[in-house]
Amino acid sequence: MRKGLLITVILLVSLLLVAQTKLVIWCSEKQVDILQKLGEEYKAKRGVEVEVQQVDFGSIKSKFQNAAPAGQGADIIVGAHDWVGELAANGLIEPIPQFDELNMFYKTALNAFSYGGKLYGLPYSMEAVALIYNKKYVPEPPKLIEDLIELAKEIDEEYEGDVRGFVYDVANFYFSAPFILGYGGYIFKETESGLDVNDIGLANWGAIQGAKLIKRFFDEGILQPGDNYGVMDSLFLEDSAAMIINGPWAIKAYKDAGIDYGVAPIPDLDWGVKAKPFVGVQGFMVNSKSPNKLIAMDFLTNFIAKKETLYKIFLADPRLPSRKDVLEMVKDDPDVTAFTQSAAAGTPMPNVPEMAPVWGAMGDALNLIINGEQTPEEALKGAVEKIKAQIQK
Numbered sequence: 345m346r347k348g349l350l351i352t353v354i355l356l357v358s359l360l361l362v363a364q365t366k367l368v369i370w371c372s373e374k375q376v377d378i379l380q381k382l383g384e385e386y387k388a389k390r391g392v393e394v395e396v397q398q399v400d401f402g403s404i405k406s407k408f409q410n411a412a413p414a415g416q417g418a419d420i421i422v423g424a425h426d427w428v429g430e431l432a433a434n435g436l437i438e439p440i441p442q443f444d445e446l447n448m449f450y451k452t453a454l455n456a457f458s459y460g461g462k463l464y465g466l467p468y469s470m471e472a473v474a475l476i477y478n479k480k481y482v483p484e485p486p487k488l489i490e491d492l493i494e495l496a497k498e499i500d501e502e503y504e505g506d507v508r509g510f511v512y513d514v515a516n517f518y519f520s521a522p523f524i525l526g527y528g529g530y531i532f533k534e535t536e537s538g539l540d541v542n543d544i545g546l547a548n549w550g551a552i553q554g555a556k557l558i559k560r561f562f563d564e565g566i567l568q569p570g571d572n573y574g575v576m577d578s579l580f581l582e583d584s585a586a587m588i589i590n591g592p593w594a595i596k597a598y599k600d601a602g603i604d605y606g607v608a609p610i611p612d613l614d615w616g617v618k619a620k621p622f623v624g625v626q627g628f629m630v631n632s633k634s635p636n637k638l639i640a641m642d643f644l645t646n647f648i649a650k651k652e653t654l655y656k657i658f659l660a661d662p663r664l665p666s667r668k669d670v671l672e673m674v675k676d677d678p679d680v681t682a683f684t685q686s687a688a689a690g691t692p693m694p695n696v697p698e699m700a701p702v703w704g705a706m707g708d709a710l711n712l713i714i715n716g717e718q719t720p721e722e723a724l725k726g727a728v729e730k731i732k733a734q735i736q737k
Contacts, residue, residue, distance in 0.1 A: 378660035453666035469663035485608035524554035555720035607682035701734035
């Protein structure tokens with residue numbers, strides 16, 4: 345009791361001392377509007393100004409890594425749990441202290457933001473990609489990947505290219521992982537003592553089968569060179585794509601565009617062989633070098649972590665809530681149900697520092713396969729060699 349009182353007193357004194365301090369948050373466009381509104385609420389409560397700066401999601405981590413060592417940049421960043429290992433190992437993010445409401449968060453989400461036995465981020469959402477389909481063209485989602493292929497061909501033929509049957513960000517390993525991992529590929533071998541980063545399963549039989557399926561999408565004319573996230577997203581928003589693979593972050597835009605969409609798990613790769621998407625967790629991390637880190641911690645633990653606040657974030661950015669009672673509030677939403685089913689078949693994205701070189705190596709391999717420059721066997725073998733070389737540096 346005395347310890348808790350002392351911490352509260354120290355915090356209140358600190359808040360008074362930095363009443364004129366400004367908290368800076370870096371986040372992607374998906375969170376800007378809601379965090380600006382929440383920042384105003386926090387300012388009304390604490391008298392601390394919150395400035396929310398939009399940064400391209402793909403640039404947040406690298407920009408933070410460049411600025412944080414000198415105590416510059418954002419006080420808080422919003423990002424993915426797989427950043428944690430690298431940022432924590434380099435001493436750039438601060439451990440989150442224990443607080444009463446942590447037991448309201450799913451253990452999976454907390455574990456995702458943990459490294460070396462410490463919690464390094466406050467999770468606000470969980471996510472996995474799924475099949476999103478336009479009901480105008482696809483009344484019922486396919487159950488098997490073979491059915492998806494045939495349906496996509498039929499739509500391509502019927503609409504003579506004006507509507508794409510199936511499109512996704514194929515050269516991005518995050519979006520192609522469900523096929524490579526679903527057949528039995530793996531990033532790092534899971535052991536009782538954790539991940540064995542020296543045992544990489546991205547060129548095993550299962551990974552090769554997944555890569556062959558991806559190549560088949562091109563060989564049969566379903567996917568096209570140049571298909572990427574922007575192409576996929578634009579086509580779906582324009583009512584010109586029947587089926588895509590995307591995540592819950594995209595749903596609000598599709599609703600706002602008036603698309604009559606549905607969400608379903610990615611079709612099984614074969615009977616009893618489920619696609620295995622990455623399960624990612626999004627959350628808030630505090631700059632360990634920031635002079636405002638105590639205030640940043642208050643912002644997270646005494647404001648953002650609250651049920652009411654996280655529900656507001658869900659309404660603005662409808663991903664699976666990481667807090668149990670918030671997920672309970674929205675469990676009847678069909679989108680939430682479908683994304684939950686997709687995540688249940690998925691695998692957590694590794695958060696160890698050794699994950700960093702995987703993205704580039706696998707992206708290169710996918711491009712080589714897609715463009716017919718190498719066989720799946722050759723490209724994946726080369727990717728594993730690249731990853732191992734980077735890990736051993």
